[in-house]
Amino acid sequence: MQRRAEILKMIRENGFKRVSELKDIFQVSEVTIRSDLRTLREEGKIERNYGGAMVKEEQESPSFSETSWLLSETKSAIAKAAVELIEPGDSLFLDGSSTTLLLAKLARHIENVTIISNSIPIFEQLKEMTTATLIGIPGTLNPRTQTFVGPYAEKMINDLRATKTFISPKGVLLEGLRDITMVEADIRKRMMDSGNEVIVLADHSKFNNNRTLIRIDSFDAVNTIITDQRPEDEYMNVFAEKNIRVIIAETHEE
Structure with a gap:
């Protein structure tokens, strides 16, 4: 889905994005944004945080x-x-x-x-x-x-x-x-x-x-x-x- 791809790109570029920001950018409801973030999280591409989402850090950061x-x-x-x-x-x-x-x-x-x-x-x-x-x-x-x-x-x-x-x-x-x-x-x-x-x-x-x-x-x-x-x-x-x-x-x- 194009919107999810754009959301993922924004999170990767900024490190973190709030649900409220994404809602305004894409002109959709918070429910829709939360559903997109849930899907991206289930795919292992992001981590959810209070009020938003961030890059899935542990995939990239070596111990x-x-x-x-x-x-x-x-x-x-x-x-x-x-x-x-x-x-x-x-x-x-x-x-x-x-x-x-x-x-x-x-x-x-x-x-x-x-x-x-x-x-x-x-x-x-x-x-x-x-x-x-x-x-x-x-x-x-x-x-x-x-x-x-x-x-x-x-x-x-x-x-x-x-x-x-x-x-x-x-x-x-x-x-x-x-x-x-x-x-x-x-x-x-x-x-x-x-x-x-x-x-x-x-x-x-x-x-x-x-x-x-x-x-x-x-x-x-x-x-x-x-x-x-x-x-x-x-x-x-x-x-x-x-x-x-x-x-x-x-x-x-x-």
Whole structure:
């Protein structure tokens, strides 16, 4: 049915759509929209939420345990380049990614550093450290990514301020940073907004990753991008226009 196909497209593009919005767009009753959403949910294409529907996230989002074994030389090199940007006394937002986990292991030895994260693996790695301060962001557990997300997590991030934010989005496209799930995108966006300096950690596979449906933010707030290969010229032109520093991490493979 054409209307359901258009509804699905809108949900994928926006991450979430309310029943009331869809009713007005298609000029049909709420009963009709709810019936369409029910069908899409039964087909496994969306998830229903109070008052609307969202992208079926769990189909696309790999669990932390599924991706942690991919901690390659590339990610290690990016983390090593990133830690060079951290100074004693810095406060850091670290998102829940395998690259920031590696960064946390390196940053724990920096004098008087404060690490703020929603990531359980980072908590586990740093729980016994005595040389730095660890602040945990509470919220609703996303069991696949082992991170805390949702409104409580977002509110706490809004109330904090850090000197540097390190995030590792799932996609870097010409229009900006993107993610697979709406809840993780929201957390990364809040961290960007609450950090004085934003550093993006993205290996070459993140560029042109068109499977990332959810928008995090444009490049306007980004100060530095650390990657393992020089991005294509079209990206470099955008970064130069936005005055974004690009650091190419050295790997043994080079």
